Amino acid sequence: MNTWMPETKLEAKMVEAMQRRAAEGTALKSFNSIILKFPKIDDSLRNCKAIFEKFDEDSNGTIDHEELKKCFHKLEIKFTEEEINDLFEACDINKDMGMKFNEFIVLLCLVYLLKDDPTALRAKSRMGMPKLEATFETLVDAFVFLDKNKDGYVSRSEMTQAVTESGEGSTGRIAIKRFEEMDWDKNGMVNFKEFLFAFTRWCGVGENEDEEEGEEKN
DSSP, X not given: OOOOOOSSHHHHHHHHHHHHHHTTOOSOOOHHHHHHTHHHHHHHHHTTXXXXXXXXXXXXXXXXXXXXXXXXHHTTOOOOHHHHHHHHHHHOTTOSSSBOHHHHHHHHHHHHHHOOSTTHHHHHHHTTHHHHHHHHHHHHHHHHHHOTTOSSOEEHHHHHXXXXXXXXXXXHHHHHHHHHHHOXXXXXXXXXXXXXXXXXXXXXXXXXXXXXXXXXXX
């Protein structure tokens, strides 16, 4: 069995946090139960829009590095400068020095996963997270369900196993396709960040949201 090595400090922290969480187990029983949660997750993630707009101080549709630092300060999230830089770099997938809405959602969920110290509950409450907390926990739970060997990554074989257990062929084909959508760097292993970005696309919380709304009005 191949052991995959994290490429960055942030990825290493994600993997360690996910391994700790995996040790607690998951309440999910099947891959289908994850799919059934999509609509509820979609609604909850869209409710993040108010948080996003609050911290997008210049209202340009993205949160830049300085706005993110102010956001963390106001939410009393005690991350070091290096950790904030790492998170920004990891979530700014377009490398345009600004986080769009879907990138911000991924960042919030990573903060949720990584904040397992005693200040975590206070930080989550200040983020307006009582409602979002359940959604982020569902996403973590879904990843733990897929990560059968609890190594902090989801492999193609683990995805296949999860789908096979669901017993539905059509769902299985879709799931394998979705694994390929998650595995952006095509290394056969999916970390939690890749999983989250794929999930925001599946739920329709994508960066083309505004463009689609514009098309509907025309």
